[in-house]
Amino acid sequence: MINCFLWRTTFFIVAFGMFSAFNPAQSDELPVKLVKDYTTFMKLAKSPLADMPKAKAWKKAAPKVQSISIKSSADGSLQPALFYDSGSLRKKPLLLVLHSWSANYMQHFSIPYGVWAVENDWVFIHPNFRGDFDNPEAGASELAIQDVLDALEYAKKMPG
Template sequence: MDKNETPIRYDDTRPGHWPEPFEEIKIVSTLDSATQKAWFYKPKDTTPRPLLISLHTWSGDYNQKDTLAKMVLEKDWIYIHPDFRGPNWTSKACCSKYALEDIDQAIDFAIAHANVDTSRIYVNGVSGGGYTALAVYMRSRHPIHTISAWVPISDLAAWFNQSRIRKNGYSDHILACTGSAEKILNVDEAIARSPIYWRTPIRETRLHIYAGVYDGIQGSVPITQSINFYNKLVKDFKARDQTDQINERDEGALVQPEEILYLLEHRKPLKNMGVIGDRKICLQKEHNNISLIIFEGNHEMLPEVAFEILMND
């Protein structure tokens, strides 16, 4: 993105413009027979093509504008933009079993109706879509190649308190989707909808997590939501693969407390770590098939960078 360009706001839920060749389709849930709408693109090219599942944000739905849709057309990928129960303020939305099954069924639909290269299935989400992307990583039944989660939420219980302090309305959404009464959070239900508390799966999927270092001050999701989830996966992989202490390689893969403190205090790179797009990288970690990049930015996705990473992964 050009430095003079206005950043895309990921609380913007205005409908997008979905002309042909995008097609509005309907999928009936196998769990409760509810109808899920989605926007779908099937290339005329009948050779096996990559599939992108692009996830809407916290307050959005399948009609929400998607900056990746134009790039999909240019590269002639298969594409689906599912609804998965719409905005996250009802019990069947917000990473419920219904919402996650809706996403799996959207993938099923694409595979059934287009020639998907099943070795190249990609999921991308930003903000509330990043939250759902983490949930898809943890629980999808599909062999997804790469999942990118931009500025995601991972812990609803923590985000409830963070949002209540900011008085931005998201805490009320969390109360609604968790069935909480009298403004008192149903903590157990919030935990049940939080990927950070779920069992880490054994899978080959690559997971990339991105967060803007100013988020949580200027934006709605603190960077600790990304860092803590990444560290959880590293620790879970370590516990599965080894028996004793974290070795030197694993220690370096974890985001250390002093690194977190530095980022929260200074909001700038720990050292020269290069750039992602035109943004400085403030912190970069990786372990196995997962990576974390904290970049100089706010609550945002870098669209061109996001699509390029998926294309080349």
């Protein structure tokens, strides 16, 4: 019960932090572009990317998205994430993507978010937050929640 409450509270804080730090109302008004290859779940599921190893699929579909490591403020470990920022100086929104409970941050079904962020020049951060559900530190653990908050801080501190 406490973990559920903590997770919901943290999610609210993260969402509020994203809105405060990367308020789209403050950014230049640009139309949002759709990525036609990924307008439905089935299009991605049936695409050639689904048959590729995860890292190769990400590299092919979203070559500008970088693999990074973020030092955990909770335990000092390096936590993997995917990140994109074009470096343009205009203010832009942040897309914080959390993977599903059954997979890690490299899952194929997150690729459209990275492609979309690049197409629309948004900042994109996709932390692993300790991996999939079979890791006791994953999910709604204090470490995983801190990893999400650390990823948000990382994205906010980038110069672009």
